Amino acid sequence: MVNQKTVARRERRIAARKEQILDAAAQVFAEKGFHRATTKEIAAVADVSEGTIYNYFGSKNDLLIGMMTRVGDSQVPPEIFEQEGLDDAREFYTTLIQRRHTFVRQNKSILQAVLSEILTNQEMRERYNEQIVEPFLSMFEQYLSVQVEQGRIRQVDAELTTRYLFALNLGLLGMLILGDPLLQSKWESDELTESLTEFVFDGLGTRETGE
Amino acid sequence: MVNQKTVARRERRIAARKEQILDAAAQVFAEKGFHRATTKEIAAVADVSEGTIYNYFGSKNDLLIGMMTRVGDSQVPPEIFEQEGLDDAREFYTTLIQRRHTFVRQNKSILQAVLSEILTNQEMRERYNEQIVEPFLSMFEQYLSVQVEQGRIRQVDAELTTRYLFALNLGLLGMLILGDPLLQSKWESDELTESLTEFVFDGLGTRETGE
């Protein structure tokens, strides 16, 4: 009994420490990038000694992996695709990007750090694809196919369209990181959703031109 | 006279050396990323000594800046926005992304290296914004405003739409780097243009829903 409690407490302490360190790492990585970040500084920000980091993570690289796992775990959950009452594709998309933006708002630093490393690190890239991109793409693809079949959206290529939508979001994240002031302000006050939905569903063409 | 010629020749030689070194740097940066690339390896690839690099560039960082300048210089030229006969916005967009894709095809590795660094390097980010992003955005914004005024495209917010289109392209580059196989194959054989134009101009909504 007591043992069980002790073990549980211990596990919670370990998890908390890991979080504490990952938070610090995320902050420093985002600020300086993975390579310019030093374990010394991460330790300082996490308010632990350098040695302690290595009691919880095998290497500096493992911090990055830990962060990616975290990002993966807090992504859009699969259930959302299976909810009832999301017949209206517009509404669904709105919900989706709202969630997504909330998520990005909460994890911008981490995403920034992770993305940067992903761009030049083969191994990270593969992890990211497997854990985050592919699961999402295949689920969304599936959803789109159904919508197309049911005539709720235009007859589009579900595979490609999925990728365009993903790209749009990825690109927006990129521009936020780049620091575009307009996007930044709209995004922080959550004013992008409507305009974005319109862009995606109505396109640029005038109605007449529409084919 | 003679002096002028000599000076000119000298300048050409210097420029050539710089190119030679930047080419090598681009190759190595793309392969390993900025931080994992060593001056030693760049020198080896450029077939010069490490010391020589420093005769032409002040630092390793300057190589990155040099590359970004290069990328900026070979971007879509401003003239394209001023050409006559590009009244048809669809056609114009098609042309634009075709050029863009050709450019990306030729510079993917460099873009990869530069982007990665941009994400976590304040200074690089500012340079990139000033030299590349902002000029393009303002020109495109201008173009879109005119198109909207003339009723050639829907009544959209030109500023935001410009950013969405930029984001879409940036995101596609991101997904290419991530290695999405579908995009990769379509992109290499230049099959994305039409489908992308359709996505952008017609949106996902069925025509009736279009409001």
Next chain:
Amino acid sequence: MVNQKTVARRERRIAARKEQILDAAAQVFAEKGFHRATTKEIAAVADVSEGTIYNYFGSKNDLLIGMMTRVGDSQVPPEIFEQEGLDDAREFYTTLIQRRHTFVRQNKSILQAVLSEILTNQEMRERYNEQIVEPFLSMFEQYLSVQVEQGRIRQVDAELTTRYLFALNLGLLGMLILGDPLLQSKWESDELTESLTEFVFDGLGTRETGE
């Protein structure tokens, strides 16, 4: 009364713990050598926590000293030199190296670790000399002198000869550690004694050449 018993019990417990830890240390030192052995691993093998080690030994170095003391204590006991009936020097030598080989067989790993450290650690070297080498040398020297006086062995320089015999044994230990397969097999099956005695007493020379 009770107090005395308690104290005695306590001392026995402490001694037992020390043994337990030294055993573990011996095992790990032998496997990895002193420097590559970590207190963490020693603790794991001893099935105690790292902290506990430091309740019984002041430092990692003290473990080594403890081991050497142990080795010293189990060396050839001085009494052997005083036993009656060991008039025959050959027989005596045979007995001696048999004991010695038995001892080495039981402590090879420890000796390996201790010797390695002795070679490059001044302090250890001094301890080893004082505690082990010198006592043995002086006793053996004494013994040899008597044998020479009594005409039981040739007129040799007792001091030097003692050192040659010590060296021979030390060197054999060295070769065993080095892993010479021939010595190893003969040594394990205790077949070296006779041949060694012959080498030491008869030399290589043919009898006629003997002078």
Next chain:
Amino acid sequence: MVNQKTVARRERRIAARKEQILDAAAQVFAEKGFHRATTKEIAAVADVSEGTIYNYFGSKNDLLIGMMTRVGDSQVPPEIFEQEGLDDAREFYTTLIQRRHTFVRQNKSILQAVLSEILTNQEMRERYNEQIVEPFLSMFEQYLSVQVEQGRIRQVDAELTTRYLFALNLGLLGMLILGDPLLQSKWESDELTESLTEFVFDGLGTRETGE
């Protein structure tokens, strides 16, 4: 032509630097042992920067390997076993150990460092066996067999005897390192040769007992 000279000079410079660094390493290793020796100190003794060490050796471990190779190269050369006129085994042995002692005198530090590490480092042990021990043993064995056949020495087991002689020398080296004052003084003034030869050839036994 010039090129050849330049290359040769370069190679000489490199070899010299390597020597310079190995000398320093030998000194520090011998003093403190491999593990306690720091690259910082080696650099200081060699009067170069730490970085320079790594221009010539891949790792601290490589310094050790480099030292062992050096030791191997300066060992007793195989030719000695093939010289004419060495019929007299005593004389031959005398020559051999004189050479050996000279060698040890010149390389004591290195041997000390190498031996210590050999005792606890599997890889080093294997290298040492292959490069130094085995070649010597097999050559000496061969020599002894012939001597035995020709009746120049007693009918001894050549294999074992070779090992005894090797052990004797190894052990003497060990005792020198341990710091035995008697051996030290005799060895430095080269007074051991005769006494050692006598020990090896005549044994301890009185002539009558010689069976």
Next chain:
DNA sequence: AATGAATGAGGATTCATTCAT
């Protein structure tokens, strides 16, 4: 102008030791 050896600051990682529980 080119070279490449030398430099040394800097950084990730290890591990003996401590100490609060």
Next chain:
DNA sequence: AATGAATGAATCCTCATTCAT
């Protein structure tokens, strides 16, 4: 008395940069 998490000094190694030739 035992624990084991926290510590941080110490160390090997890398690599951008310099500079004598």
